[in-house]
Amino acid sequence: MVDMKVALFQINPLIGDFKRQLGRIQSACEQAKALKCDLAVFPELALCGYPPRDLLEQKAFVQASHLCLEHLMRSVKGIGVICGLVIDNPDDTGKPMFNSAVLFEDGKRLFQVNKQLLPTYDVFDERRHFEPGQPTRPFFYKGYRLGLTICEDAWNDKDVFKRRLYALDPVNQLAHDGADLIINISASPYAMGKRQFRERMLAGLARKHGVPFIFVNQVGGNDHILFDGVSAVFDARGEMVARATDFSEDSLVFDTTSQSGGIHAVAESETEAVLKALVMGTRDYVTKCGFKKTVVGLSGGIDSALTTYIAVQALGAQNVSTVFMPSRFTSQDNYEDTRQLATNLGVRYSVIPIDGVYEVFLPLLMPQAADADLSLTEQNLQARIRGTLLMGISNRDGCLVLSTGNKSELAVGYCTLYGDMNGGLAVISDVPKTLVYEICRLINRMGEVIPRRILEKAPSAELKPNQTDQDDLPPYAVLDAILKGYVEETQSPEELIAAGHDPRIVNDVVSRIDRNEYKRHQAAPGLKVTVKAFGEGRRYPLAKRFNPI
Numbered sequence: 001m002v003d004m005k006v007a008l009f010q011i012n013p014l015i016g017d018f019k020r021q022l023g024r025i026q027s028a029c030e031q032a033k034a035l036k037c038d039l040a041v042f043p044e045l046a047l048c049g050y051p052p053r054d055l056l057e058q059k060a061f062v063q064a065s066h067l068c069l070e071h072l073m074r075s076v077k078g079i080g081v082i083c084g085l086v087i088d089n090p091d092d093t094g095k096p097m098f099n100s101a102v103l104f105e106d107g108k109r110l111f112q113v114n115k116q117l118l119p120t121y122d123v124f125d126e127r128r129h130f131e132p133g134q135p136t137r138p139f140f141y142k143g144y145r146l147g148l149t150i151c152e153d154a155w156n157d158k159d160v161f162k163r164r165l166y167a168l169d170p171v172n173q174l175a176h177d178g179a180d181l182i183i184n185i186s187a188s189p190y191a192m193g194k195r196q197f198r199e200r201m202l203a204g205l206a207r208k209h210g211v212p213f214i215f216v217n218q219v220g221g222n223d224h225i226l227f228d229g230v231s232a233v234f235d236a237r238g239e240m241v242a243r244a245t246d247f248s249e250d251s252l253v254f255d256t257t258s259q260s261g262g263i264h265a266v267a268e269s270e271t272e273a274v275l276k277a278l279v280m281g282t283r284d285y286v287t288k289c290g291f292k293k294t295v296v297g298l299s300g301g302i303d304s305a306l307t308t309y310i311a312v313q314a315l316g317a318q319n320v321s322t323v324f325m326p327s328r329f330t331s332q333d334n335y336e337d338t339r340q341l342a343t344n345l346g347v348r349y350s351v352i353p354i355d356g357v358y359e360v361f362l363p364l365l366m367p368q369a370a371d372a373d374l375s376l377t378e379q380n381l382q383a384r385i386r387g388t389l390l391m392g393i394s395n396r397d398g399c400l401v402l403s404t405g406n407k408s409e410l411a412v413g414y415c416t417l418y419g420d421m422n423g424g425l426a427v428i429s430d431v432p433k434t435l436v437y438e439i440c441r442l443i444n445r446m447g448e449v450i451p452r453r454i455l456e457k458a459p460s461a462e463l464k465p466n467q468t469d470q471d472d473l474p475p476y477a478v479l480d481a482i483l484k485g486y487v488e489e490t491q492s493p494e495e496l497i498a499a500g501h502d503p504r505i506v507n508d509v510v511s512r513i514d515r516n517e518y519k520r521h522q523a524a525p526g527l528k529v530t531v532k533a534f535g536e537g538r539r540y541p542l543a544k545r546f547n548p549i
Contacts, residue, residue, distance in 0.1 A: 002143035003257040007032035007040045008242070010229040012220030012249050013049030014288050016061065018068040021047055025083065028251065029076045035253055038142055042083040043185050043218040044115075044151050045099065047072075050187035050218055051225070052086070056129045062086055062097060073104050080105040080141065084150065084185050087112070095131035101150050101185050103141065111139040115150040117166045122537040123189065123225055123528065126152075135170065138179040144256075147171070147179030147211075151186040154215075159208065160201050175209035181256070182211055187218040190228035190247075190277050191531045192270055199232065199240065207238030212256070219249055221284035224525045224535060226277045230266060235259045247276040271438045274529050275310070278427060281527040283314035285425050286400055293399035295321045297390050297420075298341065298349075300334025301459055304404040305341050305450045306440055307427045311402055317346035323393065324351045325386045327358065329465060333453060340451045354385045361385065379463035383419030391422055400424040403524050408433040408476055410523065410534060411483050412509060413516030421523055429526030430533040432483060433459070433476040474505050482509045488532040518542050 009028045013021050032040040044050055047068045055061045065086040087100040098114035114133025118126035138145035153170040206213035212235050219229030233242035233254045242261025244250035254261035267273035296308045311320045324338045342349035361381055394401045403423030405415045407430050415421050440450050458468045485491040496506045520534045532538055
């Protein structure tokens with residue numbers, strides 16, 4: 001079999017910025033040519049970025065995709081190119097377009113496939129716009145019978161999935177039809193544990209069918225969805241022979257003769273991977289939305305400390321401001337710890353006491369109020385004063401507010417609408433509290449960045465005297481285990497109780513999760529890092545009363 005060098009490019013697109021994507025793909029192709037590659041491969045919907053959502057309903061958007069391909073085909077010579085794009089469905093029945101991949105060379109479109117398996121679950125909704133493609137046969141190119149597939153087309157092997165979502169298995173069909181090299185262009189989002197599963201699955205497909213498997217994945221954050229990249233090649237034995245890095249743009253060159261392409265470093269642990277994902281997601285969301293600077297409200301607690309650290313890693317300390325808003329209930333420790341954190345991170349730090357505003361507002365709402373027994377109204381008033389000040393700073397300085405609530409709090413409603421939930425991005429809203437501590441310990445492994453006392457003190461909202469989170473919540477280790485079972489693994493309360501959890505705690509936590517859907521519906525977008533995040537991937541009605549018969 002002839003030698004072929006294949007360049008894999010995992011790029012970070014900005015949805016709809018065709019000019020940006022065009023320039024990057026052209027530059028990458030020139031790079032591949034300089035390395036004497038025969039073929040350059042780009043991810044799923046590389047021209048427009050994934051997911052384009054309802055931008056697909058605009059005719060101009062689809063036309064721009066066609067024009068972008070035409071420009072690309074005219075400008076790139078001397079190398080074959082595979083890339084993903086949107087293509088019109090010429091039939092007068094079915095959805096109006098396909099999620100497609102094309103192979104072109106020297107201005108000629110040689111081959112096209114349309115994605116056959118369209119995911120409609122979790123964060124995916126492809127059947128909303130796309131028509132499923134028809135099965136295709138391998139295409140002969142430079143001595144190889146190429147089997148070209150798109151993302152989900154590879155996720156239906158009967159030996160991997162006990163309950164398959166689709167009747168078709170495109171990879172199996174292509175292998176049966178004689179493909180001797182399978183290429184999968186993808187936009188496969190990150191979730192904890194997914195990279196390891198994906199690598200095992202792809203290795204298994206290569207080994208099962210006895211053909212090398214090339215996987216080219218998108219990277220970057222688009223809204224709440226994070227793509228980790230980690231493009232890879234597996235030889236016919238299922239051995240990984242090339243791998244790109246995670247959470248940043250990268251490229252590989254795979255040589256079909258030597259069956260090699262280099263193994264680039266990735267996160268050493270899942271905790272490190274989550275941190276890298278959050279940094280990438282924050283950077284991309286802030287900058288792709290047109291902002292340069294952010295502001296974080298510091299409390300002296302671990303959540304705001306982690307959020308600030310992530311912002312600094314994503315944007316640079318010069319683009320991160322912090323504000324500490326103490327009240328009469330704020331401990332002296334938090335005055336010291338917030339200032340020390342800001343110093344350690346090199347960010348701007350300011351103090352705005354809220355007692356003066358609180359004393360003006362409180363008599364208007366609660367004329368008989370007393371600090372000795374603060375009601376929920378009085379506690380939430382403080383949070384809403386802080387939230388209002390942060391949004392005012394956002395308006396004044398043109399910066400994006402990063403809210404600091406974690407998944408555990410958001411799950412049970414331990415947060416205040418129009419208060420600490422205010423913000424443009426909820427950075428750690430899919431990070432359980434126990435994982436927040438793990439990440440912070442990882443950060444401090446090479447030196448104390450987050451003051452030790454922040455990790456050791458009892459979490460507290462400090463909205464009334466001597467308050468701690470555990471006054472109202474079970475221990476976070478218990479809460480997070482129930483949360484994972486109920487939300488991420490869809491276990492019933494009965495199953496959770498059978499697994500050994502306290503029935504009283506299970507019923508209380510589940511009740512809180514269910515009745516606080518309305519709060520989460522109004523929350524800022526959050527970065528998804530678990531298999532099931534609140535928001536688009538978990539669609540529950542707000543007005544409900546589920547009572548099994």
